[in-house]
Amino acid sequence: AEAYPSVKRDSKYKQLSSEDITFFESILSQQELLQANDQDALEFYNEDWMRKYRGQSRLVLRPKTVQKVSQILKYCNDNHIAVVPQGGNTGLVGGSVPIFDEVILSLNYLNQVRDFDPVSGILKCDAGLILENADQYLAEHGYIFPLDLGAKGSCHVGGVVATNAGGLRLLRYGSLHGSVLGLEVVLPNGDIVSSMHALRKDNTGYDLKQLFIGSEGTIGVITGVSILTPPRPKAFNVSFLALENFQAVQNVFVKAKKDLAEILSAFEFMDSYSQDLTKKHVENLNHPFEEEHPFYVLIETSGSNKEHDDAKLEAFLESVIEDGLVVDGVVAQDETELQNLWQWRELIPESAQAGGGVYKYDISLPLKDLYSLVEAANQRLEQVGILGDAPKPVIRAIGYGHVGDGNLHLNVAVREYSKQVEEALEPFVYEFVSSKQGSISAEHGLGFQKKNYIGYTKTGPEIKLIKDLKNHYDPNGILNPYKYI
Numbered sequence: 001a002e003a004y005p006s007v008k009r010d011s012k013y014k015q016l017s018s019e020d021i022t023f024f025e026s027i028l029s030q031q032e033l034l035q036a037n038d039q040d041a042l043e044f045y046n047e048d049w050m051r052k053y054r055g056q057s058r059l060v061l062r063p064k065t066v067q068k069v070s071q072i073l074k075y076c077n078d079n080h081i082a083v084v085p086q087g088g089n090t091g092l093v094g095g096s097v098p099i100f101d102e103v104i105l106s107l108n109y110l111n112q113v114r115d116f117d118p119v120s121g122i123l124k125c126d127a128g129l130i131l132e133n134a135d136q137y138l139a140e141h142g143y144i145f146p147l148d149l150g151a152k153g154s155c156h157v158g159g160v161v162a163t164n165a166g167g168l169r170l171l172r173y174g175s176l177h178g179s180v181l182g183l184e185v186v187l188p189n190g191d192i193v194s195s196m197h198a199l200r201k202d203n204t205g206y207d208l209k210q211l212f213i214g215s216e217g218t219i220g221v222i223t224g225v226s227i228l229t230p231p232r233p234k235a236f237n238v239s240f241l242a243l244e245n246f247q248a249v250q251n252v253f254v255k256a257k258k259d260l261a262e263i264l265s266a267f268e269f270m271d272s273y274s275q276d277l278t279k280k281h282v283e284n285l286n287h288p289f290e291e292e293h294p295f296y297v298l299i300e301t302s303g304s305n306k307e308h309d310d311a312k313l314e315a316f317l318e319s320v321i322e323d324g325l326v327v328d329g330v331v332a333q334d335e336t337e338l339q340n341l342w343q344w345r346e347l348i349p350e351s352a353q354a355g356g357g358v359y360k361y362d363i364s365l366p367l368k369d370l371y372s373l374v375e376a377a378n379q380r381l382e383q384v385g386i387l388g389d390a391p392k393p394v395i396r397a398i399g400y401g402h403v404g405d406g407n408l409h410l411n412v413a414v415r416e417y418s419k420q421v422e423e424a425l426e427p428f429v430y431e432f433v434s435s436k437q438g439s440i441s442a443e444h445g446l447g448f449q450k451k452n453y454i455g456y457t458k459t460g461p462e463i464k465l466i467k468d469l470k471n472h473y474d475p476n477g478i479l480n481p482y483k484y485i
């Protein structure tokens, strides 16, 4: 894990005293409070998913009620104690863990469904509800959560809202800025702002909830979410295709939008390097193709009538093969095959870091330029002499992602984290993205990793407005310090 020589602990934040602990103990049960003598338990909360960032917090608070969240924040605000809000700790930019000794406020125990309306499909839940549990609850009522991602078994509904996660089906269901209808948020001063609306339409002034969607724990703690969920499709199909070049990926995407139209629900791409790493990491799963191909695409359709969808998909596949755009392809014949095909996409993040670590760049670029960044990164790593067999630190730069949304995941798989690799990639990657008018964070946020790089995508006046808002909501700066603001 990384040490942080470039950042200093800000002395304006109070160091925890025994009086502080006594206060927290007075409002929380034993289960809701973890302290330094519970080192193993603290480890999970201090270290991020990539094992790249690690803090030294000695106190984790896991309140079971919104009132307790409010009491905690008010106390911390009055006493200038820094706080890191934490969901499932699956964030990928170092935003969910402390940098120094900040108190961790975990939403783990605020995890209940509050209400579901089977007519409108509106779900109201606590922020700490695990995404997969929310989706399973909805499945029982014939609905689906309008967002899906590889971390669903651990990440929270509140966490995905706090990061404005995009995921695998944004193409179909749009961003959380559209589907979230209301939030309950606790401000640093302890005020509980509740707008848990169940209304599709509400034009009464500023849409305040939007500010908290994607705010990465910097201006308030989300405790409740109201979200519009769509009916669960009755039929799913997944097809896995092999292609010779990235131009073909784009052409197949255009064709999929036209020919599959309303039943297209995911369009993901993977390069051969990403599949190589996944093959090495995963046991007991056969890759759909024996031969290697430079690019693969996973297409999911979902709709209400299996025969209709099958016929559409079949006609589409015949046509892309006939046009020479696709050189090989398979279609899942049952649920197991469908899940297995998805694994070749969803297990890439885990596989990419299995060799020791991973540098992640989550980029929006115009589609035509999307893959050129992976090529440029590999060239650069080769040039500076750090790519290759051990003891060279870099295994490979790989590319995959939500090509349907113009979102590339450039991952640089390494044997260990090192300054040398980081300096070869940063700001190189950000300069490349900025030169093509892209975004340095498509969906993961800025967190700690990209705190110095916001200027590559946002302008000076925009950054000033962001700082003004931060100061307005969190004048003492207690929420998630040292991160991107």
Ligand code: FAD
Residues within 6 Å of the ligand: 049, 084, 085, 086, 087, 088, 089, 090, 091, 092, 095, 096, 107, 127, 148, 149, 150, 151, 154, 155, 156, 157, 158, 159, 160, 161, 162, 163, 164, 165, 166, 167, 168, 216, 217, 218, 220, 221, 222, 223, 349, 350, 443, 444, 447, 480
């Ligand atoms: P955490 O990691 O705990 O926190 C993330 C940030 O939100 C932190 O800044 C934290 O302070 C803040 N936060 C968390 N909860 C709250 C709250 N209740 N109130 C205020 N602030 C809060 N992301 C995508 O966009 N698309 C993907 O496809 C995708 N796939 C992933 C696959 C894997 C295997 C992994 C590990 C991650 C993936 N992610 C993806 C990253 C994504 O950001 C997280 O999975 C998810 O959005 C974070 O949820 P979490 O509950 O774990 O939040």
Ligand code: MLT
Residues within 6 Å of the ligand: 092, 150, 167, 346, 348, 349, 360, 362, 401, 402, 409
């Ligand atoms: C994904 O799409 O798999 C995620 O955003 C995680 C990642 O980028 O590795």
Ligand code: ZN
Residues within 6 Å of the ligand: 167, 401, 402, 409, 443
């Ligand atoms: Zn992603």
